[in-house]
Amino acid sequence: xxxxxxxxxxxxxxxxxxxxxxxxxxxxxxxxxxxxxxxxxxxxxxxxxxxxxxxxxxxxxxxxxxxxxxxxxxxxxxxxxxxxxxxxxxxxxxxxxxxxxxxxxxxxxxxxxxxxxxxxxxxxxxxxxxxxxxxxxxxxxxxxxxxxxxxxxxxxxxxxxxxxxxxxxxxxxxxxxxxxxxxxxxxxxxxxxxxxxxxxxxxxxxxxxxxxxxxxxxxxxxxxxxxxxxxxxxxxxxxxxxxxxxxxxxxxxxxxxxxxxxxxxxxxxxxxxxxxxxxxxxxxxxxxxxxxxxxxxxxxxxxxxxxxxxxxxxxxxxxxxxxxxxxxxxxxxxxxxxxxxxxxxxxxxxxxxxxxxxxxxxxxxxxxxxxxxxxxxxxxxxxxxxxxxxxxxxxxxxxxxxxxxxxxxxxxxxxxxxxxxxxxxxxxxxxxxxxxxxxxxxxxxxxxxxxxxxxxxxxxxxxxxxxxxxxxxxxxxxxxxxxxxxxxxxxxxxxxxxxxxxxxxxxxxxxxxxxxxxxxxxxxxxxxxxxxxxxxxxxxxxxxxxxxxxxxxxxxx
Amino acid sequence: xxxxxxxxxxxxxxxxxxxxxxxxxxxxxxxxxxxxxxxxxxxxxxxxxxxxxxxxxxxxxxxxxxxxxxxxxxxxxxxxxxxxxxxxxxxxxxxxxxxxxxxx
Numbered sequence: 329x330x331x332x333x334x335x336x337x338x339x340x341x342x343x344x345x346x347x348x349x350x351x352x353x354x355x356x357x358x359x360x361x362x363x364x365x366x367x368x369x370x371x372x373x374x375x376x377x378x379x380x381x382x383x384x385x386x387x388x389x390x391x392x393x394x395x396x397x398x399x400x401x402x403x404x405x406x407x408x409x410x411x412x413x414x415x416x417x418x419x420x421x422x423x424x425x426x427x428x429x430x431x432x433x434x435x436x437x438x439x440x441x442x443x444x445x446x447x448x449x450x451x452x453x454x455x456x457x458x459x460x461x462x463x464x465x466x467x468x469x470x471x472x473x474x475x476x477x478x479x480x481x482x483x484x485x486x487x488x489x490x491x492x493x494x495x496x497x498x499x500x501x502x503x504x505x506x507x508x509x510x511x512x513x514x515x516x517x518x519x520x521x522x523x524x525x526x527x528x529x530x531x532x533x534x535x536x537x538x539x540x541x542x543x544x545x546x547x548x549x550x551x552x553x554x555x556x557x558x559x560x561x562x563x564x565x566x567x568x569x570x571x572x573x574x575x576x577x578x579x580x581x582x583x584x585x586x587x588x589x590x591x592x593x594x595x596x597x598x599x600x601x602x603x604x605x606x607x608x609x610x611x612x613x614x615x616x617x618x619x620x621x622x623x624x625x626x627x628x629x630x631x632x633x634x635x636x637x638x639x640x641x642x643x644x645x646x647x648x649x650x651x652x653x654x655x656x657x658x659x660x661x662x663x664x665x666x667x668x669x670x671x672x673x674x675x676x677x678x679x680x681x682x683x684x685x686x687x688x689x690x691x692x693x694x695x696x697x698x699x700x701x702x703x704x705x706x707x708x709x710x711x712x713x714x715x716x717x718x719x720x721x722x723x724x725x726x727x728x729x730x731x732x733x734x735x736x737x738x739x740x741x742x743x744x745x746x747x748x749x750x751x752x753x754x755x756x757x758x759x760x761x762x763x764x765x766x767x768x769x770x771x772x773x774x775x776x777x778x779x780x781x782x783x784x785x786x787x788x789x790x791x792x793x794x795x796x797x798x799x800x801x802x803x804x805x806x807x808x809x810x811x812x813x814x815x816x817x818x819x820x821x822x823x824x825x826x827x828x829x830x831x832x833x834x835x836x837x838x839x840x841x842x843x844x845x846x847x848x849x850x851x852x853x854x855x856x857x858x859x860x861x862x863x864x865x866x867x868x869x870x871x872x873x874x875x876x877x878x879x880x881x882x883x884x885x
Numbered sequence: 886x887x888x889x890x891x892x893x894x895x896x897x898x899x900x901x902x903x904x905x906x907x908x909x910x911x912x913x914x915x916x917x918x919x920x921x922x923x924x925x926x927x928x929x930x931x932x933x934x935x936x937x938x939x940x941x942x943x944x945x946x947x948x949x950x951x952x953x954x955x956x957x958x959x960x961x962x963x964x965x966x967x968x969x970x971x972x973x974x975x976x977x978x979x980x981x982x983x984x985x986x987x988x989x
Contacts, residue, residue, distance in 0.1 A: 451912040584948040585938035
């Protein structure tokens, strides 16, 4: 196995250096930047370090428990960093800062919506997740319900979210890397896909977690350093920062108060529901709760994660506001030197330009490398969640009915990781130049309307039955996907119709309500013998959820 | 001792009911402490946005919207700290007692 790691690693290094050689001659997109050597050098250091970690982790990954959950041996603090890492993607850094840059205060409202799910996950879910789950969230959903149908359905829910999210990340990776590193889009997508396969296939959850921890530290460290450099330029005064921003921005004073983003209360409610409960239904995030030894550490990990995520969001707000003055008034950052025109590299670039303005090329290189590392870490977490849904849920539990050796399951999960990696590269290339933003709405829509209802009801409601969970899940899936298709983003902007049939971009207000209602209705009317048995089994599940009696423990090495 | 017996003992232990009751109440209260201000904020942002345009002080350009949003984030995090300290202390002690007494 060692040899194949080295071979794969060499392959991806080769791909990068090949692209470096090929890039200057290949001028395609207008947006492509000259090859950025300091960024590539710093990214290389990250790749070499993480491959070293993967090699070390591969030696420790002997059983399925090692692969899926790092043997349950991650501490609360480490897991907190890793969860924060899973949640802070490159899109968060670029997207939130650019929102503040363009829309001012509205960006902050958005950040608050993205944040608020975390305390709720801790209060209502963390300890029950840890006490009931083993490897995947389907373990909990199907704890006392029909193993075949509910587990299959939960696995499909996971895979759907993972695929939507993977496409968003891969397309983002291709565009961003082409921009920051001067690499070809397809090469960038392939590099991300191959490195992800190496981390996940060989190092499993141990490697994925450490990649995530390193990246979270780099991202937080980079963001905070940039904030300090920036604040120094304003004499450490927020008053100064904001008054300059008001002078520089075309919105003027309006920058400082809520604008159009949340003007429609129902749309705002739907968005906030989707983000709040969608976060609690993301399979790669839920999987993190099984990597700690017990409920105590699970709670601690959410405390740390919430702190890091909150801190990071506040930092991005300051960066966005500072970019208004520093980037927004500097002709060097606009196409054709026209201040107020199109930003070089597109609307997501304010924070990158800010890095260059206050920290020079070296800092820009550093932040670019961090952005690349961030994408890599996030797709690895996603791939691992997808692979475990395939191998643990579908293969080992549903197809083989649990009659499978750990070694055989490991083989399947590794194959699944490779398969997902190849799929991700293929989808990334297929969706090149497409507007993929609606996929974020889809991912959160499905997470909040399919995964979340069955998960929370299976933990809290004795009356939940297989029939209710199944039909409720189907209702949630069909309505969330259908409504996103009928929404303004897809129906009008992508499909070119005149008016949207469903007026809101986020479906949660309808689809989540519908999922809960159908689940409830078909559960209470379910008078079958199995339904009675399922209600009876709640007692045992309840005691385990509350006390941790019989919970999957840490795996001894 | 069988698993069923242990479970029955846990169920009949008044400390179990005490722990579950206290912890559930605490979790619900803290959720409300986070969600009520959050949804009030969201509602006001969309219906009464001008409220947030008031300045934090005379002569300042900073509006009260910024510290309010920051407070929701920081407050949410502090609440997680409050929950973890009580759940990992008081509630976990009760829990250990319940488990120990059930296994005796």
